[in-house]
Amino acid sequence: MIKVEEEIKKFIRKQLAFNSGKNLFANADNNSLTFIPVEESIVRIVKDMNEDAEINMINSVIDEVIQEFCKVNQYYSFDSGSLGELKQIYKQLNSSVRILNGNLSSSKLEKISRQHYQKLSEWLLKSNAFAEKIYTPTEEFAQPVACSEYSAELQLTVLGVELKKLLEPILDIGCGREMNLVHYLRQLGLEAFGIDRFEVESPFYEKTDWLEYAYEANKWGTIISNLAFSNHFVHHNLRTDGNYVVYAKKYMEILQSLQPNGSFYYSPSLPFIETHLDKSKFSCINNQLEGYVYQSSIITRLL
Numbered sequence: 001m002i003k004v005e006e007e008i009k010k011f012i013r014k015q016l017a018f019n020s021g022k023n024l025f026a027n028a029d030n031n032s033l034t035f036i037p038v039e040e041s042i043v044r045i046v047k048d049m050n051e052d053a054e055i056n057m058i059n060s061v062i063d064e065v066i067q068e069f070c071k072v073n074q075y076y077s078f079d080s081g082s083l084g085e086l087k088q089i090y091k092q093l094n095s096s097v098r099i100l101n102g103n104l105s106s107s108k109l110e111k112i113s114r115q116h117y118q119k120l121s122e123w124l125l126k127s128n129a130f131a132e133k134i135y136t137p138t139e140e141f142a143q144p145v146a147c148s149e150y151s152a153e154l155q156l157t158v159l160g161v162e163l164k165k166l167l168e169p170i171l172d173i174g175c176g177r178e179m180n181l182v183h184y185l186r187q188l189g190l191e192a193f194g195i196d197r198f199e200v201e202s203p204f205y206e207k208t209d210w211l212e213y214a215y216e217a218n219k220w221g222t223i224i225s226n227l228a229f230s231n232h233f234v235h236h237n238l239r240t241d242g243n244y245v246v247y248a249k250k251y252m253e254i255l256q257s258l259q260p261n262g263s264f265y266y267s268p269s270l271p272f273i274e275t276h277l278d279k280s281k282f283s284c285i286n287n288q289l290e291g292y293v294y295q296s297s298i299i300t301r302l303l
Helices: 002-018 040-047 051-072 080-098 106-127 152-159 180-187 229-238 244-256
Strands: 170-173 192-196 205-207 220-226 258-267 282-288 295-301
Touching: 002 040, 002 051, 040 080, 051 080, 080 106, 152 180, 152 220, 152 258, 152 295, 170 180, 180 192, 229 244, 229 258, 244 258
Parallel strands: 170 192, 170 220, 192 205, 220 258
Antiparallel strands: 258 295, 282 295
16 A cells, blocks of 8 residues: 555656646646646556545645645645645546546546646636736746745844743744754754644644634744745735735734743834834834845734
């Protein structure tokens, strides 16, 4: 069973790599999205899958697909509803593959391919409507708006964090798959945890959307988010169709989840909301780091 799972995962990664970075909204003349040749062994695996095996495979596919989308544009946002719809798209794809019954002609695969990528583009527009405005149909590849995983030392410097002032427990919002900061802090003996939207095997990590995560009141001594939550908040605040109200509510929920004297460290700063904070409840410090065009902020909950 393990060998079978690895075989199909290997095929999925090859398929994703083949179409990596391609523009879902490219017109017919510029659209090179297609399936790579499918071997009969792959069709047999899909056809013989039981329900549990199919669910596991689709979950694995979804994680890989979301990573590919985020490589193209870090501002893509997918809530639990849109992820559920994406799973249905891949379930339908499985059904289409099952009925091939050994007929792997290029015309059959091309038809399934067109239908699948049409559904993907419609799904992406439904969950992230702004994508159609920035990716033109005349381009085969989408210009990436990606993010990087920064070293723990760089993050602490940018955010103006003094380790001796950190209160525990610590939460890193948008910690990345490598969990660089979480691992660094835990190696120092600090109780640190991370959340992000990717699949990561760690007891100190939770896979979740930061807008859906429940930040419990008075729970965290320190919350950190470098070029993650606030960066997306700025993005939504500037968009005409942005989800800025939801971000504002979640921002206040994050602040309320701090313990007294606890701090929220983030970059970039959010002057459009920081100026409205109740000064009797929160203090705000902005830091300008040489060589950077943006500031970082430290919001501390007062007693």
